[in-house]
Amino acid sequence: MVIINNASNTQKFNLERFQEKIKVFNFGTDIISDKTIDLKNELSIEGKKSMILELK
Numbered sequence: 001m002v003i004i005n006n007a008s009n010t011q012k013f014n015l016e017r018f019q020e021k022i023k024v025f026n027f028g029t030d031i032i033s034d035k036t037i038d039l040k041n042e043l044s045i046e047g048k049k050s051m052i053l054e055l056k
Contacts, residue, residue, distance in 0.1 A: 001028060001052070001055055002050065002053075003043070003050065003052075003053070004050045004051075005046065005047055005049055005050070006048065007047055008048060010045065010046050011045055011047070012043070015039055015041070015042065025055040025056060026038070027055075028054060029053065029054045030051050030053055031053070032052060037051075037053060039055070
């Protein structure tokens with residue numbers, strides 16, 4: 001899953017709207033930072049950043 005924030009400020013994403021596609025996954029691992037992301041919560045991403053998640 002690729003997430004891109006092209007805005008200059010931090011954005012929060014409610015992942016509920018993506019549940020149809022990611023409902024079988026509980027977590028994602030950011031392949032750049034190795035940080036684990038809970039896919040049942042809101043996701044925050046800094047401005048002008050991207051994130052590539054390996055879904056698990």
